[in-house]
Amino acid sequence: MRAGRPTAIVALAVAAGASLVAALAVGSVPLPLHELVGAALGSTSAGADIVLGLRAPRALSGFAVGATLALSGALLQALLRNPLADPYVLGISGGAAVAALAALALGLGVVAVQASAIVGALLTLAILFVLARRSLYSTDMSGGEQAAGSVLLTGVMLASFAAALMSLVLALAPDGRLRPMMFWLLGDLSGATDPWPAVLALVLAIVLLLFAFDHARSLNLMLRGDLQAYTQGVRVAATRRRLVLVAAIATASAVTLGGAVGFVGFVAPHLVRMWIGNDQRVVLPASMLLGGTLVVVADTVARTAFAPLQLPVGVLTALIGVPVFLGFLGRR
Amino acid sequence: MERRLLELVGVTLRTPQRVLVDALSVTIATGERWAVLGPNGAGKSTLLATIAGARPADAGAVRLGGRDVRTLPADALARERALLTDRWVDPFACSALDTVLTARYVFRDEVGAEATARRWLASLDCEALADRDVRRLSRGERQRVGIATALAQETPLVLLDEPTAHQDPRHQALVISELTALSGRAQVASLHDLNAAARFATHALMLWGDGRSLGGPAEEVLTPAVLSDLFGTPISRIETGGEAFFHVHTHAA
Numbered sequence: 001m002r003a004g005r006p007t008a009i010v011a012l013a014v015a016a017g018a019s020l021v022a023a024l025a026v027g028s029v030p031l032p033l034h035e036l037v038g039a040a041l042g043s044t045s046a047g048a049d050i051v052l053g054l055r056a057p058r059a060l061s062g063f064a065v066g067a068t069l070a071l072s073g074a075l076l077q078a079l080l081r082n083p084l085a086d087p088y089v090l091g092i093s094g095g096a097a098v099a100a101l102a103a104l105a106l107g108l109g110v111v112a113v114q115a116s117a118i119v120g121a122l123l124t125l126a127i128l129f130v131l132a133r134r135s136l137y138s139t140d141m142s143g144g145e146q147a148a149g150s151v152l153l154t155g156v157m158l159a160s161f162a163a164a165l166m167s168l169v170l171a172l173a174p175d176g177r178l179r180p181m182m183f184w185l186l187g188d189l190s191g192a193t194d195p196w197p198a199v200l201a202l203v204l205a206i207v208l209l210l211f212a213f214d215h216a217r218s219l220n221l222m223l224r225g226d227l228q229a230y231t232q233g234v235r236v237a238a239t240r241r242r243l244v245l246v247a248a249i250a251t252a253s254a255v256t257l258g259g260a261v262g263f264v265g266f267v268a269p270h271l272v273r274m275w276i277g278n279d280q281r282v283v284l285p286a287s288m289l290l291g292g293t294l295v296v297v298a299d300t301v302a303r304t305a306f307a308p309l310q311l312p313v314g315v316l317t318a319l320i321g322v323p324v325f326l327g328f329l330g331r332r
Numbered sequence: 333m334e335r336r337l338l339e340l341v342g343v344t345l346r347t348p349q350r351v352l353v354d355a356l357s358v359t360i361a362t363g364e365r366w367a368v369l370g371p372n373g374a375g376k377s378t379l380l381a382t383i384a385g386a387r388p389a390d391a392g393a394v395r396l397g398g399r400d401v402r403t404l405p406a407d408a409l410a411r412e413r414a415l416l417t418d419r420w421v422d423p424f425a426c427s428a429l430d431t432v433l434t435a436r437y438v439f440r441d442e443v444g445a446e447a448t449a450r451r452w453l454a455s456l457d458c459e460a461l462a463d464r465d466v467r468r469l470s471r472g473e474r475q476r477v478g479i480a481t482a483l484a485q486e487t488p489l490v491l492l493d494e495p496t497a498h499q500d501p502r503h504q505a506l507v508i509s510e511l512t513a514l515s516g517r518a519q520v521a522s523l524h525d526l527n528a529a530a531r532f533a534t535h536a537l538m539l540w541g542d543g544r545s546l547g548g549p550a551e552e553v554l555t556p557a558v559l560s561d562l563f564g565t566p567i568s569r570i571e572t573g574g575e576a577f578f579h580v581h582t583h584a585a
Contacts, residue, residue: 081423139387141387142387142419223423224422227419228420232438236406
């Protein structure tokens with residue numbers, strides 16, 4: 001693998017910073033830069049309250065959601081050797097959604113909904129590992145694409161089952177509670193009023209990236225097939241188990257924080273690959289920066305475009321992401 | 333001088349339905365080139381994967397340098413043997429050079445790796461393909477990039493599953509002559525072209541696919557009688573201009 005493109009990483013980091021500053025400055029009360037700096041330095045003005053109390057938690061949440069979804073998508077596309085894979089393909093988010101919707105249907109608060117989402121995601125992950133154990137723990141590398149394929153199939157089945165359960169919960173839920181449930185399904189950051197969950201998710205995102213980065217060279221080889229990677233020295237089965245776990249935790253963290261924000265986990269890794277190639281050592285961090293930026297921008301538009309009406313951010317990620325993706329695709 | 337590198341001790345290979353190879357024992361030394369011959373489905377690829385340590389033998393053991401391959405970790409094995417498999421995929425865009433560079437994974441020699449990779453690409457007439465996307469290569473070109481990848485691992489044991497597949501006559505001759513020219517290695521290659529096998533091999537291993545197998549020096553086992561029995565069709569040997577050729581008759585009498 002040739003060296004990555006540090007310049008691309010720097011450019012994406014700058015874009016991420018700019019998107020966060022813009023997210024803090026733009027809104028029903030536009031704030032000039034010096035007020036943002038003041039708020040950061042601890043001044044107590046109305047502007048500072050808006051920045052720290054409302055916009056900062058939401059912007060940070062958005063960034064964490066986008067970054068973890070993009071990490072999950074990049075990992076799963078590579079692990080499953082399937083360009084169509086996204087963070088939701090293994091059913092982890094489906095499990096989280098069933099639990100979160102059930103909590104919403106019961107009229108529980110934000111914390112209970114988030115806790116339910118985590119439990120649902122982890123439970124689904126455990127079921128996935130039990131059902132796909134023969135592929136995940138196989139010591140026979142000569143079976144071609146069977147292992148990755150069977151993990152994918154198991155995940156898709158879990159996702160379908162979860163989708164049916166979601167429909168069931170939606171059908172049984174009282175009418176008055178359907179709107180927050182729909183927003184959760186579309187991906188919505190308006191619940192982010194406390195900065196700590198977002199900070200926690202960002203720390204988790206960095207830990208997951210460092211862990212995944214350690215396996216990035218192995219993942220580059222695993223793209224060519226299990227047998228090929230194994231003969232070149234990769235501990236294929238162990239690496240796949242660890243990275244499926246990383247991807248699942250990343251997805252669980254994202255949906256817990258922002259609901260099922262669509263498209264970003266699929267499109268960010270593809271845009272990065274089209275731009276700077278497919279070395280996972282670059283793809284993983286670059287996808288996270290791009291995914292985070294995309295969600296922050298989308299959410300800023302979501303809460304300002306039709307103000308005072310707020311849109312679910314998931315609508316905007318696809319509305320912005322699809323044309324950008326098609327534009328890149330057409331230029332190739 | 334002890335040059336014994338690879339030992340198969342009572343290796344048995346089974347599918348759920350039948351026994352492919354029954355208690356095969358064979359010793360392979362550095363400098364030897366073994367052609368693995370047999371009809372489709374006889375277990376040639378399975379045997380190569382088993383020798384590579386990628387799957388367990390259904391009975392018996394494969395020893396590389398005296399150690400059971402199933403007890404060696406993947407990275408240690410990768411320094412000892414390379415395998416050209418027909419089981420690779422190219423789901424994402426990647427240049428031929430980067431593909432060959434994957435061979436240097438365990439060696440972590442990023443500085444020298446590119447020169448190594450380009451050298452092997454050049455030896456297989458793939459110099460001009462270095463920057464091309466492997467997904468856009470012809471099957472024959474992609475196969476030679478695969479051979480370059482296996483050789484770029486620079487291991488004492490080289491396993492090749494049908495290296496001459498998809499090659500035009502000139503490139504088939506090139507592949508065989510490049511492999512024959514490699515020194516200081518042991519090679520095991522499955523081949524379907526009998527004349528390519530005859531030029532390549534110092535030894536041959538025949539798999540009937542029903543448990544029977546026969547291994548030995550090429551001049552002893554690569555005979556019309558054995559080959560006719562192996563493939564179930566009359567095969568004769570024709571000598572012309574000092575070279576011997578196998579002729580496969582299209583119809584059994």
